[in-house]
Amino acid sequence: MTGPDTTIACLGLGAMGSGLAHRLLDAGRPVSVFNRTEAKASPLTERGARFAATPAAAVADAGTVLVSLSGPEAVDEVLFGDDGAVHGLKPGAVVVDASTVSPEFSRECTARLAEAGVSRVEACLIGNPFQARSGEVRVLAAGDEADVAKVADLLGAIGKHTWHIGATGSGASAKLAFNALLGVQLAGLAEALDIGAADGVDRDRLLEAIAGSGFSSPVLSFRAALVRDDRLVPAAFRTDLMAKDLRLAGQTAREHGLDADLVTHAARRFAAVTERGDGEKDAAVVLT
16 A cells, blocks of 8 residues: 555645655655645655645545644645545545644544545654654654554655554644643743843843753754744744644643643743744744
């Protein structure tokens, strides 16, 4: 199903999705692509990918579909809309979904695809678009073991290491946990900078000092460098998507009776930054 001559349909060509599609082309795989903004497909079609005007057309000759979209609403539209992929998928196909969604939505999506005879594997990615392009992301795979095994070569092509983390929904839960940790760290660093700056400390110098100390972490140092070098666009991880993921993480926590106060506070901070018009900038903008 995922042999070297089998077409892989890539649905969604944002920063991560484009990187993944380029990676598959690097590996010599036949690729078809769909994106709501057709212009984003040009760099891929110039390399030999086939552009399709609808998700259903993109998956028509594909045994495997790689989905990378901004959230549950986009996934629902692209998979199940009027021209959605479900209308073109053949029974036995596998959808590999790298979108960040809630565990509940993930399970519902898997069940709906199963009604059409299509399997779904969660492939939640740990990394940024540069790592997606070079095949260095880590993959949190979830779903039926047999289905994960069917797409092992695809997962190996896009990722440096794959963990089969559990049943459907486990990948979504784990990804939200990762992103909650990132969001809380960034919000905490932003507050630390606020405290220093309020008493007259130069904000940029304080950020540089913290980022270069043992109090930092690799992800905080990476974000501090984006601020220092004014590289907030194009984003490695958009602020509006961080706000969305923190909202989903908080929602999941409350469903299980957890307070998650730090996540809730971080979600508000990133939502406020998004509302002021910086949603498409990297999440590091919260530090400015």
